[in-house]
Amino acid sequence: MNGPAMNEQANELARRLSAETGGEVLFDAAARGRYATDASIYQIMPVGVFVPTSSADVATAIAVARSTGTPVLARGGGSSQCGQTTGAALVIDTSKHLRRVLRVDADAAIAEVEPGIVLDELNAQLRPHGLWFPVDVSTSAQATLGGMAGNNSCGSRSIAYGNMVHNVLGIAAWLGDGSEVSFGPVDRLGARERSIAEMVRGLALAHRDEIDAHWPKVLRRVGGYNLDIFHPQSERPYTNDGSVNLAHLLVGSEGTLAFTRSLRLKLAPLPRARVLGVVNFPTFHAAMDAAQHIVKLGPSAVELVDRTMIELSRANPAFRPTIEAALVGAPDAILLVEFSGDDRADLLRRLRALVELMGELRLPDSVVEMTADAPQKALWDVRKAGLNIMMSLKGDGKPVSFIEDCAVPLEHLAEYTAALTEVFRKHGSRGTWYAHASVGTLHVRPILDMRRDGAQKMRAIAEEAAVLVRKFKGAYSGEHGDGLCRGEWITWQFGPRLNDAFRAIKQHLDPGNVLNPGRIVDPPQMDDARLFRFAPGYKTIPLTPVFDWSAWNVQNDPATETTTPPGSGGDGTGGFAKAVEMCNNNGHCRKFDAGTMCPSFRVTRDEQHLTRGRANTLRLALSGQLGAEALTGDAVRDALDLCVGCKGCRRDCPTGVDMAKMKLEVLAQRRRIHGRGSFGDALIARLPDYARLASSVPWLMNLRDRVPGLARLSEKLSGLSARRSLPRWRRDTFARRAPSLGLASRESALSAAKSAVLFVDTFNGTFESENAVAALRVLQAAGYTVHAAGANDADGQGALCCGRTYLAAGRADEAKAKAGQLLAALLPFVQRGIAIVGLEPSCLLTLRDEMLAMGLGADAALLAEHALLFEEFLAREAHCGRFAPALKPATRPMRVHGHCHQKAFGAVQPVLEVLRLIPGAEVSLIESSCCGMAGSFGYEASHHAISMQMAELGLLPAVRAAPDALIVADGTSCRHQIADGAGREALHVARVLADHLLSPAS
């Protein structure tokens, strides 16, 4: 279809969807671009995106799409690795609204669910019944049941529970012609379904010899259609009683045969206990060889961690103790062997059997036994983190997933991995091996540069891997599906006659070729560069970035993974584009469990308001795919609008996508193009400049919240919500109180034996000076000579400030000037090793983060090294015996809310540590994402509602649930949000400690 005809078709489709459904109709270029990729190397622009609110919407959308000649592509989390979730179609995203558990029959251990529900959400709802759905994919926090069925997904414990196909009991779906079908056991089918079953049975019978000859016999085979349901070839039967279930034909069909409306699932009892044996091997080969013997002991998982991963984990101070506790000497590989069940004594017996087995295999004393839950969980977390570090390789060469889940029989695993390692070496790359040794599916990703010679190498490696898979009678597609990168290998795997049989199935169920065309049947070539996200010739717009992104502007060596020096990567955007391109679309940011990332998605469930969606929008803008000026245009502005700059992604994203900093870059670029911001922006940005003057007339400044109607008027002028009270101005600022506080001069602090500089930010200094005073008292009581800098201008430094309020308004130049002044004032102290101690996480941590990207040189790095939050400083000093204050016992339990930036920098633990210095203190952490206030975000009228929703996700309910507890929150905006939303006062940790001092300093 040519361009204008395509547009006409899309317009008609969009018009009718808007008129005939209640769903969201997203047809603009940026929205389509956000759905053009999955976690593969491919990118295909969809015709449009539809987010249905009900099953009826889906039915209508399929009908409308068919009548306009548009294909339909079902989508869940979009975390597929092979390109099966990309296509020039109407993409229908079920993950936002179609996510109900429809029924749980706990006695029969069966659940019925809508396709968009995420596995972790389902399992959370099943937990009270003592049940779970045990196909525990690594992406359990984002994979939907519809997508898992689409891919025939497999979990780490598949050796115990099987793949999706072994755990799906029934599927209700729409066919491409819009008719509804209900697939289940063949002896209970309706007329239409029975005729489909008969057709498939006929094909299966006619191809019985071919199936016997060509079908891989391993458990992990997910390629092609499951034509073997009538004559199962899997190591594990598809049903308990050997009967045939027609729903299994749809499992693994990648949305090409039917659109799932609901699934009936087989549940399993939650095991009451787990024990882990970590087996240490002197060689990788020995580990691979041992797997076949270990599985005979009946483990629920056998997972590999190779030497590279071990070393990566060891290099990380946070993980070193955990990984080292699992090691015996310096192994080349370890296998994590898990036994799970209800009878703990039996599990311990099996663990003993593992130890004995290793003795028999001449590896005595090689097993570290972990029987407690905590170390086991810590070790599983380390395994995941190791993979994340590997994925964060900077430069254009990336670990590419295309042969990463070939499965071979266990007896050949050692030989297969050795031979494939040799193949990588031949092509100038190498692979890091990990994952499912129990079922012969080891993940490995050679590093390829798709913008240069990656496609050629990919084909060469794929062909050589295929020879090995055939030699060892394995499955080429063993976990992640066929999609675009393995579609062409289906004929190779099954032979032309079975491929024709697959085509006949497709033709029978979807004669109009409406559903995800070109996947499984008639797929394109895997190396068709027109389908690549980064094809040869990929270009970005020229851009002079405001911040220093040179750390990303590098290239890497695929064999050694070493990178070239910062700034040498040839990126015309100075590294900004390459930082954005670090997002590989794995979808990890679509999570709702622990951690911060991503509060705006947690509230909206919109791809647009997700870290991944934002990174994709930026990537498209930076590569000119949204038009020449897109970076400073509306699509990018809208995608970043609800990003609260919490830095959750900086820490939680496996590849370290730092959207908070990217937003600052875009804001600064926008200001360059569009000039002055709004009055409200200026009001916030320039607060540090006018705070001193304004605080001298508090009665005037506070009128807005006192005189009826003024707040509403000011909302019109400033954009600040009338529903918010603003911080209260007062005369007793820290600067005015300073003369009576016993502060040390610069000179005395510089010469004292035990000194610290208290960095008093504008917020604590102006609106809550009691916090700064409390911090001072604690430090003085512990014998520190304290000099104050910041909102204190007692010794003529003026109001020093980190520049954060300017950054948030895109005023990068003013922010840099402020940061420069601060650096000049603090440099003499840090040059003498004196700590700069701050109270407000977002201000103090600016010294450790944004200031390093402002071109301030090595001095800024020195300052960053010495910039510590109050609690970090005290925890450090307590560890080395320099801080041991006399404290009164606690009278109330304490619940701590961590500021997002504290979490991003791993600085929450010190809050707990120092509070626990108080005798009898019962301290616990509130499990929360962002409070929703996030600087000025929550004050803005346009964001008030979303801000409150963010707070209601976890923080406010937790505060309300602890009426007797002392609420501790170090963030100024967090305290305001708690006061506004729960009517409770929260205290800075400094005040809590000061209140417990036995003999306060003067």
Ligand SMILES: Cc1cc2nc3c(=O)[nH]c(=O)nc-3n(C[C@H](O)[C@H](O)[C@H](O)COP(=O)(O)OP(=O)(O)OC[C@H]3O[C@@H](n4cnc5c(N)ncnc54)[C@H](O)[C@@H]3O)c2cc1C
């Ligand atoms: C880091 C990482 C780790 C992974 N680990 C694993 C792992 O341990 N095990 C594993 O098996 N996979 C793994 N995967 C692959 C992927 O996460 C899984 O296959 C997952 O189950 C896909 O779920 P999804 O909701 O993202 O599906 P999507 O990618 O959205 O869709 C998958 C397929 O199902 C189809 N589909 C979706 N919804 C429907 C519907 N309603 N009706 C019909 N068809 C539908 C789609 O068209 C597509 O073809 C991993 C991926 C990544 C990035």
Ligand code: SF4
């Ligand atoms: S932003 Fe990070 S977590 Fe989200 S998809 Fe991209 S790489 Fe994954």
Ligand code: SF4
């Ligand atoms: S900074 Fe926070 S809100 Fe913004 S993308 Fe990252 S996690 Fe989401």
